Amino acid sequence: MKPLALTMGDPAGIGGELTLLTWLRLHESGPCFVALDDPGRLERLARDMGLAVPVQAITDASTAAEIFPDALPVLPVPLAVPPIPGQPDQANAAAIVASIEQATKLALAGEVSGVVTNPINKAALYQAGFAYPGHTEFLAALTGATGKQIMMLASPMLRVVPVTVHASLRDSIAMLTTEMIVAAARTTATALRRDFGIAAPRLAIAGLNPHAGEQGALGSEETTLVQPAIDILRAEGIDVSGPWPPDTMFTAAARTRYDVAICMYHDQALIPLKTLDMDHGVNVTLGLPIVRTSPDHGTAFDIAGKGVADPTSLIAAIELAAMLVR
Amino acid sequence: MTDAAKPLLALAIGDPAGIGPELAAQLLADPDVRAAADYVVIGDARVLRRGADTAGVVIDLPVITSGDAIPPGQTVLLDLGHLDPDTIAVGVAAKAGGAFALENFRIGLRLAADGKVAGVCFTPFNKAAMRMAHPPYDDEISFVAGVIDVHTPASEFNILEGLWNARVTSHVPISAVAGMITQAAVLRGIVLTYESLRNAGIEHPRIGVAGLNPHAGDGGNFGHEDDGEIAPAVAEAKARGIGADGPYPPDTVFVRATKGQFDAVLTMYHDQGQIAMKLIGFDRGITMLGGFPFPICTPAHGSAYDIAGKGIANLGASKAAVLLAAQMAGRFVGP
Numbered sequence A: 001m002k003p004l005a006l007t008m009g010d011p012a013g014i015g016g017e018l019t020l021l022t023w024l025r026l027h028e029s030g031p032c033f034v035a036l037d038d039p040g041r042l043e044r045l046a047r048d049m050g051l052a053v054p055v056q057a058i059t060d061a062s063t064a065a066e067i068f069p070d071a072l073p074v075l076p077v078p079l080a081v082p083p084i085p086g087q088p089d090q091a092n093a094a095a096i097v098a099s100i101e102q103a104t105k106l107a108l109a110g111e112v113s114g115v116v117t118n119p120i121n122k123a124a125l126y127q128a129g130f131a132y133p134g135h136t137e138f139l140a141a142l143t144g145a146t147g148k149q150i151m152m153l154a155s156p157m158l159r160v161v162p163v164t165v166h167a168s169l170r171d172s173i174a175m176l177t178t179e180m181i182v183a184a185a186r187t188t189a190t191a192l193r194r195d196f197g198i199a200a201p202r203l204a205i206a207g208l209n210p211h212a213g214e215q216g217a218l219g220s221e222e223t224t225l226v227q228p229a230i231d232i233l234r235a236e237g238i239d240v241s242g243p244w245p246p247d248t249m250f251t252a253a254a255r256t257r258y259d260v261a262i263c264m265y266h267d268q269a270l271i272p273l274k275t276l277d278m279d280h281g282v283n284v285t286l287g288l289p290i291v292r293t294s295p296d297h298g299t300a301f302d303i304a305g306k307g308v309a310d311p312t313s314l315i316a317a318i319e320l321a322a323m324l325v326r
Numbered sequence B: 001m002t003d004a005a006k007p008l009l010a011l012a013i014g015d016p017a018g019i020g021p022e023l024a025a026q027l028l029a030d031p032d033v034r035a036a037a038d039y040v041v042i043g044d045a046r047v048l049r050r051g052a053d054t055a056g057v058v059i060d061l062p063v064i065t066s067g068d069a070i071p072p073g074q075t076v077l078l079d080l081g082h083l084d085p086d087t088i089a090v091g092v093a094a095k096a097g098g099a100f101a102l103e104n105f106r107i108g109l110r111l112a113a114d115g116k117v118a119g120v121c122f123t124p125f126n127k128a129a130m131r132m133a134h135p136p137y138d139d140e141i142s143f144v145a146g147v148i149d150v151h152t153p154a155s156e157f158n159i160l161e162g163l164w165n166a167r168v169t170s171h172v173p174i175s176a177v178a179g180m181i182t183q184a185a186v187l188r189g190i191v192l193t194y195e196s197l198r199n200a201g202i203e204h205p206r207i208g209v210a211g212l213n214p215h216a217g218d219g220g221n222f223g224h225e226d227d228g229e230i231a232p233a234v235a236e237a238k239a240r241g242i243g244a245d246g247p248y249p250p251d252t253v254f255v256r257a258t259k260g261q262f263d264a265v266l267t268m269y270h271d272q273g274q275i276a277m278k279l280i281g282f283d284r285g286i287t288m289l290g291g292f293p294f295p296i297c298t299p300a301h302g303s304a305y306d307i308a309g310k311g312i313a314n315l316g317a318s319k320a321a322v323l324l325a326a327q328m329a330g331r332f333v334g335p
Helices: A015-026 A039-048 A061-067 A090-108 A122-127 A135-143 A169-175 A178-194 A221-235 A266-276 A312-325 B020-028 B031-036 B045-055 B095-113 B127-133 B140-148 B174-180 B183-199 B225-239 B253-258 B270-280 B316-329
Strands: A004-007 A033-037 A055-057 A072-076 A150-154 A159-162 A202-206 A239-244 A260-263 A282-286 A292-295 B008-012 B038-043 B076-079 B119-122 B155-160 B163-167 B206-210 B243-248 B264-267 B286-290 B296-299
Touching (some): A033 A090, A039 A072, A090 A135, A150 A178, A169 B174, A178 A221, B008 B095, B095 B127, B253 B264
Parallel strands (some): B038 B076
16 A cells, blocks of 8 residues: 655654654554655654654655554655754755655655645744745645635544634634635535545535524624525535534534534634544645645644654544545 | 521523423422522412423422512412413413513512522523514523613623633624624623622632634734733733633633633633533533622523423433522622
8 A cells, every 4th residue: 555645844843753653653553654854853853752763764655665564664855954842943944845845746646645744834934935825725736736725624523614714703704705615615525525435425504603693683694695605505416504503513413414514714613623522633635636634733842852742633634644545 | 508598599480382391390399409499489380280290290389479478488389370381382482481481580580689589590491482472582681681670791601510601792793793802891701700600609710711713813813802802801800819811712712621720711702602512511501690689590401392291301400500599699799
């Protein structure tokens, strides 16, 4: 089986130690992955942190599976300067970007089955001239993706897609349109069919207001924005329901009636996801020609190198990516 | 607690087409409930008898027909004789049922406002039925404020297994929320939360204050309210000696709370708290209306038309609501 590619992320963050801890957890059982990283820095990090992880540089991803049970296979992406935990260094920005580029190229070439990304620090990359808002936009450009990419968060208990993401609550509501809801739902339905093996995915569309507006008493967007989106999607043959009152649509009984919840703003999606399962949330980018997942945490500079980082989400991201590429 | 120190509470029977009557009967048959307080049960003797029959209990209470002269030291039924249960179809919202529940509640509130009872409890209402009977009915808070003519800041608290949740804004369109999140409103919410928990016997409440925006504003990247309004309110509350902290990212504040970090979470808008509380087990919880001169408690769940009349309604939340009212009644400091 082809390995997954795991990027370096910001080497001053927790990505390196998570890569090592994840190999320790998975090397006997799989799924197999190859790190796009600096082998010397991973060796030093393993030594400094007292982790028994043999690191083996390779030149061809096809050898990763054979090596994986005994050593962490690494396709070398050399760093310019040795990283210091918690202190991002602009000098390493080129390597951080190169790791993402090479992983994506390997995926497009079919040499790896998918890409799992460690967290990056955008501010540090911007200073070095990185011109994309984030990972997702960069991957879209690298893969020549058309259409809109969206973020899905998946845990064993719930899948959510926020239609608006990183904006204030006020701006999220102001920017929301019927077209955005339709586009997100279409991309989601396609991905659930293609990558998740769900033949007829059921999408639950959240309302925006308390009690889904209560017939207009508590807001009108359910009528003016959400219902028209539902009508369009239904006409396309997509199995959609809603607009649901946001506070009751995530209960155990309600969750049995859909495969994914399309949410109107960030916290409407993230509050139920994290309240149900804080540790196993995984980010999945939908709408790319390759499979891409990532853990749902950041670089965590404050705890980098201290031996307290938890690999649960990265392991979940790798396991989900492996499931999606099957 | 001696009998002399038992508080007297109003217990208003809720919507007669739902589980309200059978829950009232179950409550009156429960020894813990009876030990915690005496009650003025408000409703119609025929409805209560029907509820007792459904619940499989026998309730035999002295009957009074006016709240003017309540005999001390015992539980009595204030029989208003205003609803024949044969005229109400089980599981169907009706104007007569809504009027019955509203009148029972209104009389309970008046008894409390007049100092004749120390708190008010009610079994579940059905909002559709209440609106048939009284179209301007908005929510319990505004109804109570109107009946007792008290218009100080009030909030609905949801309480689940020791975790309290109050909110700064409630039943408003979400597009109106951000404009309502001012330093003064957040501070009012923190103080009201603090006072309500103190009234419930929690000496030093730890209050987690949620942010408004994703990641609590992410250092100013997502909106100004977290840094500009909420943080200063938390600082002012701390300066007054209140154990408040925040603003916390909205998506993890309840994760912290369920790990025991807070006694209460103050949320900025309806669904921020309601989504999380309903996942934690809200329907087993209590709703307490805080900010009035006496405690008002009810189970958080609804009138459950689907199971009404079958004798299978779970007493847990109603019992917890009444016991909380009894506990608060003895120590209550009003606004």
